[in-house]
């Protein structure tokens with residue numbers, strides 16, 4: 036847990052912020068953080084399933100991800116990881132070779148498909164009992180969209196979509212023995228929840244030597260409490 040990378044060189048999608056004063060003093064207004072769950076996710080679902088290239092998308096997670104990026108570029112902003120961070124995660128996974136992953140905050144399934152297709156590339160032909168991505172999403176509609184894309188991508192069995200608040204579902208899956216440890220945890224839900232939910236993962240004993248925790252948006256919008264917590268090394272201490 037010693038080197039948690041933050042990637043200061045990677046900017047948050049600039050469209051999130053609108054410059055309102057052209058002066059030495061720059062003021063930014065958050066303009067579209069709340070522009071989600073406003074019908075664009077359902078529009079994405081239609082866009083994918085009625086896409087002229089639908090036959091190329093079937094069983095092709097990378098092509099679906101590219102098409103989600105296309106929607107984000109040409110139709111509406113989506114709060115997905117996006118292609119640059121997808122590349123970083125691919126490099127990180129090639130290095131760490133995780134088999135069991137937790138994706139916290141599925142939204143429309145971009146991160147779930149990213150992790151699912153990379154883990155299958157790392158372990159071709161692996162059985163679904165050997166590699167697994169648990170993808171947590173509290174909004175039922177988003178979880179349903181994620182499930183639909185997981186099925187289209189041919190990742191059913193590798194990616195399990197779990198509907199509900201992540202902390203509650205971590206406990207349930209651990210108590211029932213479905214989740215016993217995690218090799219890679221991706222935190223990409225709400226920054227304010229990162230520390231509390233990481234503490235639940237610690238308390239449940241899911242982290243082991245070599246587990247990697249990746250957190251998105253720690254620089255912008257920012258997750259100072261989270262950075263202080265992991266940089267303080269607390270995540271490596273037993274509770």
Ligand SMILES: C[S@@+](CC[C@H](N)C(=O)[O-])C[C@H]1O[C@@H](n2cnc3c(N)ncnc32)[C@H](O)[C@@H]1O
Nearest residue numbers: 115116140141142145146172173200201223224
């Ligand atoms: C930034 S989006 C995730 C983006 C996604 N990882 C991707 O790359 O497409 C955040 C998502 O986290 C979900 N979320 C927020 N709090 C949550 C919680 N406590 N448990 C599960 N999901 C949560 C939100 O509903 C939202 O869909």
